[in-house]
Amino acid sequence: xxxxxxxxxxxxxxxxxxxxxxxxxxxxxxxxxxxxxxxxxxxxxxxxxxxxxxxxxxxxxxxxxxxxxxxxxxxxxxxxxxxxxxxxxxxxxxxxxxxxxxxxxxxxxxxxxxxxxxxxxxxxxxxxxxxxxxxxxxxxxxxxxxxxxxxxxxxxxxxxxxxxxxxxxxxxxxxxxxxxxxxxxxxxxxxxxxxxxxxxxxxxxxxxxxxxxxxxxxxxxxxxxxxxxxxxxxxxxxxxxxxxxxxxxxxxxxxxxxxxxxxxxxxxxxxxxxxxxxxxxxxxxxxxxxxxxxxxxxxxxxxxxxxxxxxxxxxxxxxxxxxxxxxxxxxxxxxxxxxxxxxxxxxxxxxxxxxxxxxxxxxxxxxxxxxxxxxxxxxxxxxxxxxxxxxxxxxxxxxxxxxxxxxxxxxxxxxxxxxxxxxxxxxxxxxxxxxxxxxxxxxxxxxxxxxxxxxxxxxxxxxxxxxxxxxxxxxxxxxx
DNA sequence: CGTAACCCTGATAACAGGGTTACGGTGCGTTATT
Numbered sequence: 001x002x003x004x005x006x007x008x009x010x011x012x013x014x015x016x017x018x019x020x021x022x023x024x025x026x027x028x029x030x031x032x033x034x035x036x037x038x039x040x041x042x043x044x045x046x047x048x049x050x051x052x053x054x055x056x057x058x059x060x061x062x063x064x065x066x067x068x069x070x071x072x073x074x075x076x077x078x079x080x081x082x083x084x085x086x087x088x089x090x091x092x093x094x095x096x097x098x099x100x101x102x103x104x105x106x107x108x109x110x111x112x113x114x115x116x117x118x119x120x121x122x123x124x125x126x127x128x129x130x131x132x133x134x135x136x137x138x139x140x141x142x143x144x145x146x147x148x149x150x151x152x153x154x155x156x157x158x159x160x161x162x163x164x165x166x167x168x169x170x171x172x173x174x175x176x177x178x179x180x181x182x183x184x185x186x187x188x189x190x191x192x193x194x195x196x197x198x199x200x201x202x203x204x205x206x207x208x209x210x211x212x213x214x215x216x217x218x219x220x221x222x223x224x225x226x227x228x229x230x231x232x233x234x235x236x237x238x239x240x241x242x243x244x245x246x247x248x249x250x251x252x253x254x255x256x257x258x259x260x261x262x263x264x265x266x267x268x269x270x271x272x273x274x275x276x277x278x279x280x281x282x283x284x285x286x287x288x289x290x291x292x293x294x295x296x297x298x299x300x301x302x303x304x305x306x307x308x309x310x311x312x313x314x315x316x317x318x319x320x321x322x323x324x325x326x327x328x329x330x331x332x333x334x335x336x337x338x339x340x341x342x343x344x345x346x347x348x349x350x351x352x353x354x355x356x357x358x359x360x361x362x363x364x365x366x367x368x369x370x371x372x373x374x375x376x377x378x379x380x381x382x383x384x385x386x387x388x389x390x391x392x393x394x395x396x397x398x399x400x401x402x403x404x405x406x407x408x409x410x411x412x413x414x415x416x417x418x419x420x421x422x423x424x425x426x427x428x429x430x431x432x433x434x435x436x437x438x439x440x441x442x443x444x445x446x447x448x449x450x451x452x453x454x455x456x457x458x459x460x461x462x463x464x465x466x467x468x469x470x471x472x473x474x475x476x477x478x479x480x
Numbered sequence: 481c482g483t484a485a486c487c488c489t490g491a492t493a494a495c496a497g498g499g500t501t502a503c504g505g506t507g508c509g510t511t512a513t514t
Contacts, residue, residue, distance in 0.1 A: 334482070
């Protein structure tokens, strides 16, 4: 059957979106692949369609439980019953059942951590898969080395034996991230499809402040006077809460969001935002992955993110409906120091490496280190991962290297806050691409026509405030 | 590592300036308590 016929039969579409056909054909030809497609451009179809053609299960490794649930629901909505999310939401009985009948499912979603459990591994060893998908594959690079080491173990697992094609999917990935994906997954001459990373409808604003108080004043004013829906990214949980409270007191529909809240609260806030009951989310970088909201008009960074990849990922949440949107990066001297601390603050130290080895030598459980609270659970897991693989000296060198790389990544982001050249050109450059065409309201340095837009806005105001979102965008562009 | 908020001191009134302290992100799975 032709691909189009299968597409129509299962998904009801008549044509493919850019890249989908190429990626699917490569997979069907047995090749590995890396596909970078913006959210909303049908990434998941790249594995769902092959799932219907290759009559064996597709395994999808996903970073978040909520993401898995969404994907499962989405598939069930189009009538697919043979789909399962193998994760800790399942009770022991449910998990046993799912594992027992695992080969019967068409789509199996799971986390890296669950995938690597012995019982899952044993089951998978007896099964034949048609395809392994690593969804949101930038997580390998973003999390694998110092946060969720199991992201690195995915590649170790299937590199050793005969395996089906592997497809890595992500919205955006810098050159470094693509390299990390390729090497840690040991992809064999992968087919690579990279959609244009530039999002011409997002204007790239930037405001530099003399001190923090000025910045705070600007934020308070800006949020009060401009329209959402928007995300205000903060670099600390506490500040997210403080700002959120200030806005709430000013009568705005705002909520804070960070990983300190329980899963239910987070789900609730996210849903309120999606449903339009909240205009602003004041969040840490915990917010965003898997958010399906097309009309986000603004993404503001109170402090710069830790690297360019994260920045692109975060601003890319704006304007998915194709209508104009605005990203504003705020900077104040010294902001990079906080970013540097935050990204390296929880790494194990050289003395931790020594102590780990010492405990192993004495045949004491290294996890005893956790009892007196000298390092976090995350730091311990990272330490354990590397210590099991490498010598004490190698681990120390690796950790030092990691710190250096993280600092460099922050410095690259810092350049964007300081450049006098076109921000868009520079940003796109980090993704190995060349800017095709500058949009009219390109960036702070090329000139965003705030004045023009402001005048229009005034004219607009004299008429009526009825044109739903056009007038909102104009409102949104004041405050400069 | 750097910042901000806090406290203390000195010398007799308000407050400058030194010292101290608290604070800073991301998620899985499992297990022991409410």
